Amino acid sequence: MKRFEELFAPHLDAAYNLARWLTGNDSAASDVVQESALRAFRFSQRFTDGNAKAWFLTIVRNESYTWLKAVAGRHWVAFSDEHSEEDELPSQAHSPELLAIHTENASLIQQALCALPPAYREVIVLKELEDLPYKDIALVADIPIGTVMSRLARARAMLKLELMKLHAHE
Template identity: 75%
Template structure:
């Protein structure tokens, strides 16, 4: 139990974040993380060396895809539109106008991410939101390092195009 807590407990937020982006469902993400944590706990003896975050997120990714398959596939959506009140807390530099602009930017980014295919969305989430190395992303997604780099470059270009399209419609 202690080894599990030391290795994987620090990565629960990252696990939830990935599950939420992949499943598009808060409740499902919680279930996926719980199932993933149970699986990691059961097989913690198999984790010998390496990055515990990458190992754990690999489990989360597989559980998320399993949930999507069981739920009927095609449910590829991003985080909900709700913004936590804590995120909107005013500081000295945050005027209501600035907060509105940030909320709108976040909404556009979420829409643009939703438009990406899952294979491109997951590398963006792992790199940009979870700040994982290319090597660790390769482990999680189970693709060669070169593919991670090219997929990430393509995902960024696709995201840029989607954002341009969304800005053009506003």
């Protein structure tokens, strides 16, 4: 138990973040992270050395895709506009106009990111939100580093295109 707490527990937030972006569903993300944590705990003796975060996120990625296959045919679910208690509270320095713009931009980015295919969404999430280096993304996604870089470049271009589409519809 102590080994799990030292190696993998610090990465539970990153695991949930990845699972939520891949599944598009809060409840599914929680289930995926719970199952992934159980697997990491059961098989922690297999992890001998290296990057614990990448190893754990690989399990989360695989569990997320297993969940997606189980609900095949289902459409991607857009994220809700609900905010958790942990969301950043507005400071008094922000005007209502700036807060409205920030909220609208965040919503557009979420919509655009949800429109990307999972393989592209995952590299964006792992790089831009989890700040993993290319080599760790390659481990998590089980693809060569060159593929990570090209997929990330393509994902960024696709994200830009989606944002432009959404902006045009305003």
